[in-house]
Amino acid sequence: MKRRELLRLAAMSTATPVLTAATPVLSEAARLLTAAALSAEPVLPSASGSGPVIDTHIHLFDPLRPGGVPWPDKTDPICKPSLPDRYMAMAARFGVVGAIAIECSPLKSDNQWLLNVAVAHPAIVGIVGDLLPNADDFNDDLDRLRRDPLFLGIRYGNIWDRDLAADMDKPGFMDGLKALADAGLVLDSANPDPRLIAAIRRVSDQIPDLRIVVDHLPHAPVPTEPAARDAYWADLKALAQNPHVYIKLSEIPVKVNGKLETNPHFYQAPLDAIWDVFGEDHILFGSDWPNSDHVTSYAQTFSIVRSYMARKTPAAREKYFWKNSIAAYKWKPRNAGQPSL
Secondary structure, three states, X not given: OXXXXXXXXXXXXXXXXXXXXXXXXXXXXXXXXXXXXXOOXXXXXXXXXXXXXXEEEEOOEOOOOOOOOOOOOOOOOOOOOEOHHHHHHHHHHHXXXXXXXXXXXXOOHHXXXXXXXXXXXXXXXXXXXXXXXXXXXXXXXXXXXXXXXXXXXXXXXXXXXXXXXXHOOOOOHHHHHHHHHXXXXXXXXXXXXHHHHHHHXXXXXXXXXXEEXXXXXXXXXXXXXXXXXXXXXXXXXXXXXXXXXXXXXXXXXXXXXXXXXXXXXXXXXXXXXXXXXXXXXXXXXXXXXXHHHHOOOHHHHHHHHHHHHOOOOHHHHHHHHHHHHHHXXXXXXXXXXXXXX
16 A cells, blocks of 8 residues: 555554544554554565574764764764664664674774673673784784684775775785684675675685675676676685685665665565575674664665565575674574574
């Protein structure tokens, strides 16, 4: 039913300003209709259709803390406390039972801040922090942080003015990533482009037992020049041969001419291309909340993802929404509502 018709019916249902004894109470259906009409977000089913959901990509920060935060900028509309209680109050109705918090600060001290927040909120099943693999104190910091089972790994890529393709040739950098692999921890990438994908392939080739999660792949610009495009897909296909490499379908929603594209067919071909390369055992769900609010609401983000996944088998949906996240991150349940293999 179109929004205009919902608004008309809702207005009819609430036209009487004062209830009397003779006024019938709105039916449950009418109340839901009114709520749907007046809401800016669609009313969605409370789950993925395949059981619980683990969101593998959210950001936590508190710009009200002393000293503020490196990101987001104070002029950014999302610059307000983004903490687990707020996230779960919004996400739980979509079946989300847990999330992994990904670093959004280059400050070494913020690894502990993020861990402290996670420890206090069982909905957070783990964090991915930020360390420089070639720093003199990398091994000491890694040994200290990994003592907390909620510390799952680090992120490195096109973020904080870093360049994996160049940095991996610096003395000690690959040694640091080897230590990460030896510790059983994960490397998340950030903001992919063809150059970063090529660098991740090099890392995977040199340290094949390192678990790698490529974030935001649907958002990566695919080259249009034939040779560059072929090289890009060749790198992805090579990465897909490593059973320790995972892809995160995050940053999916797109605006076209300033308007959110909601037609599922718009997303099908590019997502199918990724799915066909990596298969159902190596693809994860991530929302990128609250950064995703720059494009659209969590409800609409989930709706787009759910529409795409509706074409998959129930087993594939289970893998995407939670099972593969355990294989990729090795997180452990923290409450009875979180699943385990």
